[in-house]
Amino acid sequence: MTTFHSTRSTTDSLTSKEAIRKGIADDGGLFVTDSLGETKVDIANLAGRPYQDIAYDVLHALLPDFDEDELKACIAAAYGDQWSDERITPLKPVGDDYILELFNGPTSAFKDVALQILPRFMARTTPADGDENEKIMILTATSGDTGKAALAGFADAPGTAITVFYPQGKVSQVQELQMTTQTGSNVNVAAVEGNFDDAQSAVKRIFGDKELAERLAADSHVVLSSANSINVGRLVPQVVYYFSAYAQLLEQQVINVGDEVEFVVPTGNFGDILAGYYAKRLGLPVKHLVVASDKNNVLFDFLTSGTYNRQRPFFQTISPSMDILVSSNLERMLYYFTEGDTRLISMLMNDLKQWGAYEIPDDVLAKIRHLFGCGWADEDQVRAMIADCWTKNHYVIDPHTACAYYVAQQMPRDPLTPRVILATASPYKFPRVVNEALGLDATGTDFECMDVLARETGTAAPAALRALETADVRFDTVVPIDGMEGFVESAAKAL
Template sequence: MKYYSTRDKNVSLSAAEAVKMGLSRDGGLLTPTRIPQIDRAFLERLIPMEYAQRAAKVMVLYLTDYSEEELLTFGRNAYGPAQFDDPIAAPVRKVEDGLYCLELWHGPTSAFKDMALQMLPQLLSAALRKTGEKRTACILAATSGDTGKAAMAGFADVPQTCIQVYYPKDGVSPVQERQMVTQEGENVDVRAVIGNFDDAQAGVKRIFSDEAVRAELDKRGYFLSSANSINWGRILPQVVYYISAYCDLVRDGALTMGDKVNFCVPTGNFGDILAAYYAKRMGLPVNRLICASNSNNVLTDFLRTGIYDRNRPFHTTISPSMDILISSNLERLLFDLSGENDAEIRMYMDALGSAGRYQVSDNIKAKLDDAFWGGCCSEEGTEETIRRYWQDYGYLIDPHTAVAAEVLAQYRVASGDETPAVVVSTASPYKFCGSVLTAIGETPCGDGLELLDQLHAVSGVPVPCRLAELKGKSRRFDKTVEKQAMEQAVLDFLK
């Protein structure tokens, strides 16, 4: 299996090279040259397996210069009891008949990013060995709240790596910020950007394409790689949990093998739902992918009109990991839907960079309509859904999960489609205690970690142990940076 760039099909890299680089030097996203196919027999073989085994079976189809045995070892390291508080790693919970939640927040940082970022450091370390790389990999990441902590937790003190994370100042929850600024490890650094997530993400992309910065870092013995979902090593582990969820639904009698299922995914950067799309392209029986946005509804408008337009107000919401107006992974989807037309993708991305908008072809729009449905949820709708799930089902969900649950309800009303559906639950409610308490009718007594105890007292739901441990940790990082000064901040870190 080779990997090429969405902006230049002449690029040809091995899987290890693609994981090591993270982002193509032309600014495009590295993408597999073909989508492996799975069938009913493949899925049936997965059903009795543990999650790590399922991960190895799926990932080896793409990572052909890794062995299944080493991927299984990586999987057991990533998803074992030392990291995950549920032996299933990504359990599917029944809400009611035909409605399920895929809980992706049982890892060390209580967010879905752990599903990939416990695996990526192992993939990258192996890639360094496989490619004979002697330099140190500097993982550069922008985060809207969860990626940063999950990436630092995964890469902390991993040999031949270091990691620097940028998050939007005042744009993440208090728990998310405390998780990042207390991170341990001699090779980690985190800074708040004066701006929003798009500013942080644009700065990281700019640094990746800056030849002068790359040349200087090379002299110092470093090269840049990514832990954001622009790295294929982030997307692939996420493909696994959609396939695993389907197997669990069949195992538990909720589906008969071959029955179709809908997935509703809360998304900002489009990586999580892109992984679901790849699972469908592989042959997983998926009917419709429902893309759920908050008030930053650029993806909803795009899916309905075929016009992507980031020229709009930016909203800071109670679902901050979705407060994004430039959805990077959409580029991979468009590359696939265009028939892998790199020239067409370059045209769209150039237009996005210069004018902030583009309109896809009628051919791509028709394919979007066939695979996706987009909807968005207001702040009031988010709070009402958290309250409704708690009152009606005794099930406590975070604001991002609530956005997806509400958009799924909208889809069912609009379409009449009652296909069994899975809401992708991306974070523990304890990462957003204040918003969840308010939604279920309580008055938060404070605005920091003391709310963990209050939410537990009200709900009886256990506090994830690593979040509870934050109360005893001191702040290690307190630096801020202007968005135009991020290049210098990288050079300062990598002296």
Template sequence: MEVLYRSTRGQGGEVKASQAILKGLADDGGLFVPTTIPKLEVSVNELSKMTYQEVAYEVMKLYFTDFTEEELKNCINKAYDSKFDTEEIAPLAEVDGAYYLELFHGATIAFKDMALSILPHLLTTSAKKNDVKNEIVILTATSGDTGKAALAGFADVKGTRIVVFYPHGGVSPIQEKQMVTQKGDNTFVVAINGNFDQAQSGVKAIFGNKELAKEMDEKGFQFSSANSINIGRLIPQVAYYVYAYAKLFAEGKVAKDEKINVVVPTGNFGNILAAYYAKNMGLPIDKLVCASNDNKVLYDFFETGCYDRNREFILTNSPSMDILISSNLERLIYKIAENDSEKNAELMAELAKDGKYTITDSMRKQLADFYGNYATEAETTEEIKRVYDKTGYIMDTHTAVASCVYGKYKKDTNDDKVTVIASTASPFKFTRSVMNAINPAYDKLGDFELVDELSKIGNVKVPNAIEEIRNAEIRHNNLCNVDEMESVVKKFLNM
């Protein structure tokens, strides 16, 4: 069955998967959603005998229906290869009564690798399928992890260029060094004087500039996105929830059709939305636990039905979640509005104008799948220390937010179902915050001394992603204001 894509805001008709991947954002500013969420075609018993690559194919073929089997398998095999430091790609670690789905074994040690290692291949295949002659310019805002994962994925990929904007002072030192040392003649990294939401809004404004698009086309360029707004980012994330369940079944941790809960640390809402799609495909997931940090706009939304970004933006030690505009939530809003694009467009217009919107009572009733809560900075720190002291397992700050919120969920509900917690980044990416949580005395050590100490006390090898930046030269030293973002892009493209 062919799955087509339409905008959440109703304009532009239906497009094929490859066209939605190429465009990234719909022309009306909406996000592409599948016209139907397909059901899994293979049993959990069959899935449990498959490799990660095989499970990924079984999921993605249902959504990317205009890709041939050869095209899609080629993309998958190029993505999930020796760039990952474990054969399983996404192993499960049983720790303290939960299963941590380790999504950080790729080239940049964050969960974004799971989708951004395949997106360049999906994009270049899509370009060929649609006879695109223009060079594709990937334009991305990052709160820390997307940037490096996208840069690593697209570096020196023929027919592409990539520009990444990140908030100056708003990412961890390791995240920043990973980006500013990025090699590749087609890469460009720029810090902005502002926060992530401003970077993301700036990127969206560039995408929405019709005159610029015309000028770009004349010069042989066209924009696409590597942010989680791109459906080519979202669908590969669905695969790892299916794989996690199949693995639990294979190991006898769950019986056939036994429901599990999934906990996801969430900023832009893409990672938990992927779990929601997996549930809608028939995967036996009960509760989707949405974990926020001090920027708890999503927690407040699930509590009240009102999404309100009019609040202080707080810089935390889990910076990839320091977000007040959760772009992917629009896909959920569209779905709970019964696919009513007019209603969704009206709410998004309210968000743009007033910074907030309130959903209807009937829409709220459809949020029963979700539970929201948050962890403060102090609670996040305490959770890292608690789990380390009890088990020796070291988690990063974002995973600690999820772990802490899972504790609150259990206390609130007494629900003891088998639970998968999305572990979204390696602790090596946030060494100072992690090591200070374990013992504040570590703060006197330098960044790479902390790396070596973490390796020692956690009995884990330093990832290659960290080793390669120890002495790497700074290649990108750019800083601009938000209102200069468009001119910076044009300068990079020699326009």
């Protein structure tokens, strides 16, 4: 029986459905299972299979208390006509590498892979205390992409509501409009005076506020849960696309069954790359996982020194979804690399909270570095890589993918090991930055920039992004950090 408990203690013993509904453990830890990897996925049977079939094998191994019919229904609803490519995450050769496109979903970002299925998982969970009227309010802070993908997934989903906070002035115009124009009777959006880390820390505090939880339950029959990658139901669907990439490499006869592959992943909160580690535990032949950071290179410093220090300047960059100094999912990786030492994890996270930094033992760092590589790109390098990729390959990448593309170019190449770069967002989410990098006109609105980009590159803007220009803005609230709790309470009362 697969059970889940906190990274910081083993007192919980939850099913995957309970862990998904709850989102975050009572002690502030993230849910993990000690059975990770006990069930392997058969890689000999991957080539030529549709994404949905691969998803079933992977998710069945990770979330065994969803029965076959439930899981197949969730997968069919999540990976259907709302995707612009039937392969869901197509793999494309770009130069000597391969790019795994994760942005063909309804909001043009990789978060769709998980956030199209998470509401379907949630709908198949039941209230812990049998309250028939209980509603789950999804509460999430976003650095740009999670917010819209979660809103699109949960809008009007039965038994749920969603409240999203984003840092005011620190997301692109397109990202902001994607959130503030969201339709649905159960959605709420507010900008926050502060950066993403401020907002995410406040959300974690709200989750830990017992008195608030009691008031929400008594007054509104509402319990809070998360759609950030701190929720295990958000993390595990991302494991699927690593297997899908491998299946496509097999199909294209680039590799034989059992050959190793490297993945280069732009990441801020560490969920996207942690999914690659889960894939390795499930039997995927992953040689290296390379963390690509932007100028907020806290993960690079950690992976090279063993010290995690968030007491550093925060940079607002042209890759805003990675402008993060507290990478939540690192906690899960540390749990597995310390052989499940919950006392140590608890101490490290306490140090981070109290002092803004922690240091891991040398032997743990050595183990991590055996699998994880790292690199980072500054903004000039990001712009240069967008131009380089277009000039050499006639392929347009967004600024986040460009961080990974840069890091890949800096790495020594093993001709026998294919390298897959994860492309996390459509370039049309950041049309101004992309146009500037390509030397195109970037003087008009973001929508004029989209039209220029489409005309000059022969590509097409995703229809949902282009239509934002005329969509009605529904949400214009700005709250201070200490006003977030009150906003949540008001949203719950309005349900």
